[in-house]
Amino acid sequence: MMVRNLAMSDPSLNEEQRVLIQNTSDEQILEMVSSIRNQSRNEETEETTTSDSEIIDESATQKEDENWFTRAKDQWTEGKAQRESRRDERKKRRVERQSQDN
Numbered sequence: 001m002m003v004r005n006l007a008m009s010d011p012s013l014n015e016e017q018r019v020l021i022q023n024t025s026d027e028q029i030l031e032m033v034s035s036i037r038n039q040s041r042n043e044e045t046e047e048t049t050t051s052d053s054e055i056i057d058e059s060a061t062q063k064e065d066e067n068w069f070t071r072a073k074d075q076w077t078e079g080k081a082q083r084e085s086r087r088d089e090r091k092k093r094r095v096e097r098q099s100q101d102n
Helices: 002-008 015-022 026-101
Strands: none
Touching: 002 015, 002 026
């Protein structure tokens, strides 16, 4: 079988592993290959899940940043309205004082 020949030519295998492969039936080799493929698919799924969670974390961070920006903008707008209100009140008091002085 071609898988067996490829496996036996792998330089990272030691002699004991090569003998084991040589004495393994085609059916057993196919089962091992199937098992390895399933593990590989599971690892890919885990990597995708991790990537998805990273994307979710990133979008959550962006939402937090947008929420912070919105809160800061709202506070600034509220502060601006309060400042303008106080300025108008001071202006009215000045006008009143000037009219009383005259």
